[in-house]
Amino acid sequence: MDVNRGGLAETPREHPAARGRLVDTLHSAVPTSLYVHIPFCASRCHYCDFTTYVAPRPAMDAYVVALAEEFRLLGEAATAPLQTVFFGGGTPTLLSARQWEQVFAALHRCFRLAPGAEVTVEANPGTVDAEKLALLREAGVNRLSFGAQTFDERLLLAIGRLHDADTIRRSVVMAQDAGFTNLNLDLMFGLPDQTLNDVHESVREVVRLGVPHVSAYWLKVEPGTPFARWREQGLLSLPGEDLEADMYDLVLEELAAAGFCHYEVSNFARPGREARHNLVYWRNEPYWAAGVGAHGYAFGRRYENVRALQEYAARVRAGRRPWEVDHEVSAAEAAEDTLMLGLRLREGVSAERFWLRHGVRMEEAFAGVIDPLLAQGLLAWQEGRLRLTERAWQVANVVFERFVGALTEDEAPLDVN
CATH class of the missing domain: 3.80.30.20 (tm_1862 like domain)
Structure with a gap:
């Protein structure tokens, strides 16, 4: 068992849905x-x-x-x-x-x-x-x-x-x-x-x-x-x-x-x-949202409703969804969100559940982010889960920010002092 990789050495090599591609099954x-x-x-x-x-x-x-x-x-x-x-x-x-x-x-x-x-x-x-x-x-x-x-x-x-x-x-x-x-x-x-x-x-x-x-x-x-x-x-x-x-x-x-x-x-x-x-x-799971200014996440799209009361009422009366903006979430962005949001929890992010959802091993796809954070004592593997350490709770936002664009951008050095 490879402790540094979350104890998942037995994870199957091929994801049944992804077949080598990054996905979001949700x-x-x-x-x-x-x-x-x-x-x-x-x-x-x-x-x-x-x-x-x-x-x-x-x-x-x-x-x-x-x-x-x-x-x-x-x-x-x-x-x-x-x-x-x-x-x-x-x-x-x-x-x-x-x-x-x-x-x-x-x-x-x-x-x-x-x-x-x-x-x-x-x-x-x-x-x-x-x-x-x-x-x-x-x-x-x-x-x-x-x-x-x-x-x-x-x-x-x-x-x-x-x-x-x-x-x-x-x-x-x-x-x-x-x-x-x-x-x-x-x-x-x-x-x-x-x-x-x-x-x-x-x-x-x-x-x-x-x-x-x-x-x-x-x-x-x-x-x-x-x-x-x-x-x-x-x-x-x-x-x-x-x-x-x-x-x-x-x-x-x-x-x-x-x-x-x-x-x-x-x-x-x-x-x-x-x-x-x-x-x-x-846990970065989907949810409906209703009302002025409400934010929702459904079928791979994040959306925000209009903020003005009269415009909101006019749109729904006309049978239209009252979206101000909406955004299609890519598989890469979804994977980043799963880590950033999941690390807010003491339970952390399960490596197995991440793999089943996204079709990649997070410890490999995000190695350029995760490995330095492990070395700095801000993240730790525990029973197959990636978690914040106790000393990381006060600088949690600094940790989360490291995952923004991590699959598409070069990593920058981290300074939490």
């Missing part, structure tokens, strides 16, 4: 996951660059009707039952009970849901009540994701959130009382003037609330946001890379001590509570 697979974008918010956070709108109720009514039309268009090709559905935003829980009833009626009219399908709805604290939670439960929603971000009142104001810490606690308890056991809380670190103690207290609050899943993200200052403008004006005091790295380490240590598994770069779960829908993304 390009012919019917997606079994659906992302639905609900773009409405009560206000826009200072860091947000998502497709969101502060809109009156009639605009939301019109959007629900248009969304049903896109469900119909997608449903014509959705011949396999859905295993996961994710309603993201925006703030999906701004929809009224009546609007949710319309959305779920259209969903079930156009798609089949597999028994035990994971159905997630994102929510902002303060936007749920007992009636809405009961309706969501009855409609089949079995997972909620709350955008807490932090439990520090000063920081909540600084990033433009409308809720306070007590509202987070009340919303979580209300969801638990309504029967939701699969809950996620989003946290952010690297916020303006945030301290290690701020992060510490937020993580401890999450643990005290008993939620089984946590997503912890670095703040990224996106162009066009108020934060970007304030940073250009010298008005944004950010912690800096060293302190952010300490914050990340603190999150890892505290959640590990509380029994969470760090299963993806930014995600932590108690055993069996991993986000099934997001695993579809990280």
Whole structure:
């Protein structure tokens, strides 16, 4: 057995589908996951660059009707039952009970849901009540994701959130009382003037609330946001890379001590509570997407829907897919994506599954990238899987970037110091 090559010396030399060619066998697979974008918010956070709108109720009514039309268009090709559905935003829980009833009626009219399908709805604290939670439960929603971000009142104001810490606690308890056991809380670190103690207290609050899943993200200052403008004006005091790295380490240590598994770069779960829908993304599997600005990946094409509400509605009314742009993914690009996305997971990328999907051995096709990363201690082979090492988690993006264009471009030297 060749340990340096992932222990796959017995892998057959000829791939049954590829016959020596790079392929992606999932390009012919019917997606079994659906992302639905609900773009409405009560206000826009200072860091947000998502497709969101502060809109009156009639605009939301019109959007629900248009969304049903896109469900119909997608449903014509959705011949396999859905295993996961994710309603993201925006703030999906701004929809009224009546609007949710319309959305779920259209969903079930156009798609089949597999028994035990994971159905997630994102929510902002303060936007749920007992009636809405009961309706969501009855409609089949079995997972909620709350955008807490932090439990520090000063920081909540600084990033433009409308809720306070007590509202987070009340919303979580209300969801638990309504029967939701699969809950996620989003946290952010690297916020303006945030301290290690701020992060510490937020993580401890999450643990005290008993939620089984946590997503912890670095703040990224996106162009066009108020934060970007304030940073250009010298008005944004950010912690800096060293302190952010300490914050990340603190999150890892505290959640590990509380029994969470760090299963993806930014995600932590108690055993069996991993986000099934997001695993579809990280394993580079196909998925449908509906709604303004939504991104999908189906039958070998990545696409992005138009961002304007009126244009979106006009296109679906005319029976047209509301794509702004679409891109045919080559077999080489798909192979690169499988590695870049899969390495985000602690499980890493299985050499055998990669070969079965793409028809080549990743340790050979990407030797010019993988071998230097192995030598630098940023990647390692473990039981036939290529994984990030512990020291690589903080520089994960540097590792991922090495695979961009790796099958078509010369490799450049890597510097992580």
